Amino acid sequence: MDTQDYCKFLKLPEPFFNKEELMEELAPGGIVTHNSMSGCHWRNWKDTSLPFNKAAVEWAASLGCTIINAEAFYTAPGRRLEWHTDKADPFVKINFVWGSKNHTMDFAEVKNPVVAKDEAFTSVDSGYFSYRRSELTGITSFTVDKPALLNIGKPHRVTNFDNAGRWCLCMLIWKDNKRLLWNEALELLSEYVLD
Numbered sequence: 001m002d003t004q005d006y007c008k009f010l011k012l013p014e015p016f017f018n019k020e021e022l023m024e025e026l027a028p029g030g031i032v033t034h035n036s037m038s039g040c041h042w043r044n045w046k047d048t049s050l051p052f053n054k055a056a057v058e059w060a061a062s063l064g065c066t067i068i069n070a071e072a073f074y075t076a077p078g079r080r081l082e083w084h085t086d087k088a089d090p091f092v093k094i095n096f097v098w099g100s101k102n103h104t105m106d107f108a109e110v111k112n113p114v115v116a117k118d119e120a121f122t123s124v125d126s127g128y129f130s131y132r133r134s135e136l137t138g139i140t141s142f143t144v145d146k147p148a149l150l151n152i153g154k155p156h157r158v159t160n161f162d163n164a165g166r167w168c169l170c171m172l173i174w175k176d177n178k179r180l181l182w183n184e185a186l187e188l189l190s191e192y193v194l195d
Contacts, residue, residue: 006107016056069172083131090153090182100166108136
């Protein structure tokens, strides 16, 4: 598995959120709704209280960073999130995944990166660029089973093969009032990156 340009697993100092409380907030009574396009339930915490605890905020601050946003999604059993990039630039997110034990996160390269894409938006106003499989090459697949720094400027998708749902919470951090790029984040988080 080569995740060199796509993903780096992280060893973080302690849990940064309460999974049970978050799941109750996202799916009260165990009911999960789905985005019709992807089979995913989305939540975006723009400009509201974030689901991360004090330890997470202090950890980001120790790096000179601020947690500016959080996103969560649930991929139902047997469903897939289609090929996309979150942004055109190699920005990063830190993802925390739980639930499904049998899922893959796939990353790929664009065959012809000069072709412009039109940005689309999810039901919670998160921008993305979609791709067809024929536009991609060099697919790398792996399971996200620990906190992970992800290069969301590369085409990626999630497939949940399990009978259990796949939950994912994304942390978006900024430094010096701008989003971190992949190489910046690798340097900044080097002491937390697992080999």
